Amino acid sequence: MGITGKLSAQIQIKCGGDVFHQLYKHKPHEVSKICSNLVQGCDLHQGSWGEIGAVICWNYMIDGEQRVAKEIIEAIDEEKRSITFKVIEGDLMEFYKSFKVILHVETSGNTDLVTWTLEYEKMNEDIEEPFTSLQLLVKTVKDVDSHHYSVKYYIVRQQEMGLNGKLSAQIEYKSGGDVFHEVFRYMPHEISNMSPEIIQGCGLHQGDLGTAGSVLIWNYTHDGKKKVAKEIVDSIDEEKRSVRFKMIEGDLLELYKTFYATFHVETHGDIDLVTWTLEYEKLKEDVEDPLTLLGLCIKLTGDIESHHLKP
Structure with a gap:
């Protein structure tokens, strides 16, 4: 990155x-x-x-x-x-x-x-x-x-x-913004091959890949623990190259009443930028803000970038 x-x-x-x-x-x-x-x-x-x-x-x-x-x-x-x-x-x-x-x-x-x-x-x-x-x-x-x-x-x-919060991270991405957008939109099942330490699997549970309303189930590792997330593709913006996921089942909903993850790709000159945004409502005040999960998103982005930069 x-x-x-x-x-x-x-x-x-x-x-x-x-x-x-x-x-x-x-x-x-x-x-x-x-x-x-x-x-x-x-x-x-x-x-x-x-x-x-x-x-x-x-x-x-x-x-x-x-x-x-x-x-x-x-x-x-x-x-x-x-x-x-x-x-x-x-x-x-x-x-x-x-x-x-x-x-x-x-x-x-x-x-x-x-x-x-x-x-x-x-x-x-x-x-x-x-x-x-x-x-x-x-x-x-x-x-x-x-x-x-x-x-x-x-x-x-x-x-x-x-109880409400929002975290975001913007990072440079060297292997092409369109590549990143296409991977998460149409090939999320391939991400486990690009970042096996973080993602162990992604399966399509409902609908068609790349369309709003489709439901995905992720198996991932966070803070050293195996986790599961079931999310629906809430919205897609082709012009902004953004996809918004809404969590509907899984470990995160033990801590948060609502949880959305959005990625957005933009290009400025020769520089591609990936922005991750997490929006959430905690179930109670003493629940930690998901900073480590935002860090996970950044590391995952770096793994996908490295995979596509390989000769």
Whole structure:
């Protein structure tokens, strides 16, 4: 796969979007008080809080190791409630040529959503996608949300428990976007030959391959365990080269009320990009967001790419 990528996670919050936006814009140093097990400090090195050009240094913990990141606030969009942080020094720069962290808060009806997006260029293809960094940001959202959550707020919005989420990953794909689209649409039964460690089988249970309404059963390995997924092809967009799968039976529905997986292929000049998006509703709040499953999708994409790049 290529060296550029994009990961994002969208999480439903209960404390109010403005609260979250203002915290990260004007008082990010308070995040360490709220999430002390994840973030140990945030210091202003240059400029003023909440202004473009301000330089902030974060001390945080990942995988039991202390890390440091120095960031500059590159952009602020008040209307969209978004902030773009560009990493300029620290541990991440040992692995990435460039690394940006974008925070976006939006409100849809009575629902507030926080989206974290990581845009990066790796030093080389062997470097892993920054899932641990995304996971850290997801955890901070939940800690901040819980910190500002009140009994009064619960009474007003007790039906909105932060169960909905969306994760996505965009990666370069070298063996042709059309190839990838055709494999998943018309030849999913061949994927077990391309990625046997992940996919052990895919059978057509109903309908015709490549058509909306067809039902597939996947046998796969996730987190070292054998799993089964039965899904229906919910929709196909030929122009966008996208296919959306809806989970209707299997292990995932023990944790999620609904679960959709969508892949989308696009081409920019000579570069093909594959985007995976997972949309879900948890059965309860303490269910983990499926970040490892998103990682599985990326690894599967890499295996399919390598299979078609072989001489």
